[in-house]
Amino acid sequence: MTPSLKAQYDDHGYVVVPGLVPAEHLEELEAACVRAIARTRSGEWPHRRTVGRQFPPYGDGDPDSWGVQHVMHPDLGEPAFARRYTSDALVSIVKELLGCEENDLQMELFNLLINPTSNSFALRWHRDDVPENATEEEEREALSVWHHGTQWNTALRKDSCLYVVPGSHKVPRTTEQRAHSSTLDPPQDPLAMPGAVQVTLQPGETVFYNNNILHCATYDANQPRITLHACMGEVRGGPTRARNILQHGLRWMKEERFARTLDPRGRKMLERIVKLQESVKGDVGYSLAN
Numbered sequence: 383m384t385p386s387l388k389a390q391y392d393d394h395g396y397v398v399v400p401g402l403v404p405a406e407h408l409e410e411l412e413a414a415c416v417r418a419i420a421r422t423r424s425g426e427w428p429h430r431r432t433v434g435r436q437f438p439p440y441g442d443g444d445p446d447s448w449g450v451q452h453v454m455h456p457d458l459g460e461p462a463f464a465r466r467y468t469s470d471a472l473v474s475i476v477k478e479l480l481g482c483e484e485n486d487l488q489m490e491l492f493n494l495l496i497n498p499t500s501n502s503f504a505l506r507w508h509r510d511d512v513p514e515n516a517t518e519e520e521e522r523e524a525l526s527v528w529h530h531g532t533q534w535n536t537a538l539r540k541d542s543c544l545y546v547v548p549g550s551h552k553v554p555r556t557t558e559q560r561a562h563s564s565t566l567d568p569p570q571d572p573l574a575m576p577g578a579v580q581v582t583l584q585p586g587e588t589v590f591y592n593n594n595i596l597h598c599a600t601y602d603a604n605q606p607r608i609t610l611h612a613c614m615g616e617v618r619g620g621p622t623r624a625r626n627i628l629q630h631g632l633r634w635m636k637e638e639r640f641a642r643t644l645d646p647r648g649r650k651m652l653e654r655i656v657k658l659q660e661s662v663k664g665d666v667g668y669s670l671a672n
């Protein structure tokens with residue numbers, strides 16, 4: 383018997399799911415992506431991941447970009463992204479993977495991962511919310527906390543950028559894995575990491591992953607990439623998700639004009655993240671150093 387998606391996700395820390403973008407949504411999503419990417423590359427859209435910066439804050443030091451941030455932002459004017467985020471297909475799979483109800487879900491990040499145009503770039507091995515200098519004990523402790531959220535990449539073009547170490551979301555790094563991930567530099571050869579696999583997505587496929595799985599990525603300036611990159615959490619996570627999510631700067635979500643772009647399900651999800659933002663006092667800081 384094939385294990386359920388949730389069993390695969392829980393065991394390996396990731397699972398690939400085909401066919402979550404219905405054909406009737408594909409055309410409008412593609413068109414929205416093409417416009418958003420063009421505005422980012424021209425410098426008109428300021429919310430972007432800049433080449434040379436691996437994690438937030440991304441700054442604006444390099445004109446070349448490897449990501450478009452905040453694609454549901456009302457200033458971008460692309461409602462196809464929010465429609466996608468709150469679609470039945472996506473919400474039902476997130477509920478299954480998290481084992482929660484729709485009323486628990488909170489709206490989080492929705493970005494695009496793209497190829498840089500002039501400089502190939504890479505991200506070092508990391509877990510999104512556990513620093514690489516954590517001791518083995520600190521790592522064990524951080525990984526023992528249930529994550530209350532899932533992250534995903536949906537490829538609109540074939541995408542082989544992401545590498546993961548299956549099962550590493552549950553266990554601290556071995557001494558050898560630690561040696562491969564202790565540096566702030568991206569790896570020369572990601573497959574030299576013990577246990578690493580390359581995740582290849584065909585257009586339309588989605589990989590859902592626990593973002594504390596050990597992962598890295600390489601971005602080839604000559605290989606077109608258009609990949610939706612998002613996460614959704616559940617309210618039970620409370621403050622445990624705050625830094626990981628709010629470090630990306632989500633104050634714009636509180637504007638009434640954003641709520642007006644959403645369907646009723648989206649508005650409810652938005653209310654829950656706004657509540658989280660309001661419960662956090664002071665600066666959340668950043669999960670990882672650049």
Ligand SMILES: O=C(O)CCC(=O)C(=O)O
Pocket residue numbers: 495505510535543544597598599
């Ligand atoms: O490019 C990817 O697929 C992974 C991105 C990533 O690791 C991150 O945003 O932390």
